[in-house]
Amino acid sequence: MAEESAPCALQMVNIEKYFGLVHALSNINMEVGRNEIVGLIGDNGAGKSTMVKILTGVHRPTSGELYVAGRKVDLDRYNVKTAHSYGIETVYQDKSLGEKQTLWRNFFVGRQITNRLGFIKVGEEKRIAREIMLNTIGFRGRGITVDSTVSKLSGGERQGVAIGRAMHFEAELIVLDEPTVALSLKEVHKVLNFVHKIKEAGKACIYISHALHDVYEVADRFIVLDRGEIVASIEKGNTTLKELDTFLLEYAHGLKDKRES
Numbered sequence: 493m494a495e496e497s498a499p500c501a502l503q504m505v506n507i508e509k510y511f512g513l514v515h516a517l518s519n520i521n522m523e524v525g526r527n528e529i530v531g532l533i534g535d536n537g538a539g540k541s542t543m544v545k546i547l548t549g550v551h552r553p554t555s556g557e558l559y560v561a562g563r564k565v566d567l568d569r570y571n572v573k574t575a576h577s578y579g580i581e582t583v584y585q586d587k588s589l590g591e592k593q594t595l596w597r598n599f600f601v602g603r604q605i606t607n608r609l610g611f612i613k614v615g616e617e618k619r620i621a622r623e624i625m626l627n628t629i630g631f632r633g634r635g636i637t638v639d640s641t642v643s644k645l646s647g648g649e650r651q652g653v654a655i656g657r658a659m660h661f662e663a664e665l666i667v668l669d670e671p672t673v674a675l676s677l678k679e680v681h682k683v684l685n686f687v688h689k690i691k692e693a694g695k696a697c698i699y700i701s702h703a704l705h706d707v708y709e710v711a712d713r714f715i716v717l718d719r720g721e722i723v724a725s726i727e728k729g730n731t732t733l734k735e736l737d738t739f740l741l742e743y744a745h746g747l748k749d750k751r752e753s
């Protein structure tokens with residue numbers, strides 16, 4: 493019984509989004525399982541970021557419903573801040589960390605552990621940051637400690653800090669929108685490893701990337717968006733990377749078009 497009713501990490505029901513006359517999202521129905529990594533793919537302008545921004549409280553949908561871990565989201569009161577309280581954490585490329593601050597300070601930005609007088613519990617924050625970085629996400633940066641400043645970290649390592657932070661704050665769902673843009677191959681591998689840790693920790697993730705081979709490596713399932721509509725949901729076990737690539741190209745070239753007259 494308990495297993496049967498275990499809610500999804502995320503559910504979107506009949507989500508519509510207009511920007512003025514632009515129909516950015518149409519009838520979006522999707523779910524992400526409790527411990528599922530979903531690759532969200534589709535051409536530029538397909539609506540991927542809009543979907544994520546609705547999910548993370550940046551944009552309000554024109555209509556539709558949103559559920560996080562079975563809890564219906566009150567969209568009237570939903571914003572980037574309250575999204576955290578529902579268990580949604582977003583990792584944006586680079587923008588989410590303070591360059592000149594230490595790794596441990598970044599870990600607790602906006603959510604400091606304080607004593608009754610309001611002083612930050614430095615020792616405890618450092619201990620937790622160290623524990624998460626080493627054990628939860630397997631961070632192995634040479635010469636990097638929780639006291640290192642972020643500016644010393646490589647691009648992939650920065651993503652690791654952001655992902656570790658999201659995992660520490662009990663996220664139900666971690667959203668990564670193009671996390672590997674501008675990273676070297678070696679750095680990309682670090683990020684993909686961190687995503688595997690999300691899976692191992694029993695959490696859920698939506699992973700958006702233009703690099704199909706990266707998405708293919710980490711995702712359990714792919715949701716394909718085309719001009720604001722979900723056109724496919726494909727289990728990794730049912731497709732090869734090549735098939736998926738061909739499928740996407742057919743949409744990109746307009747060979748598949750549900751709206752053709």
Ligand SMILES: Nc1ncnc2c1ncn2[C@@H]1O[C@H](COP(=O)(O)OP(=O)(O)O)[C@@H](O)[C@H]1O
Nearest residue numbers: 511514516534535536537538539540541542543
């Ligand atoms: N803030 C906005 N105002 C107006 N139109 C927008 C806005 N954000 C996105 N759009 C439009 O919505 C559509 C989907 O965009 P987006 O979600 O950014 O796609 P993707 O992330 O898949 O490239 C595009 O046609 C885009 O121009």
Ligand SMILES: [Mg+2]
Nearest residue numbers: 537540541542
């Ligand atoms: Mg985008």
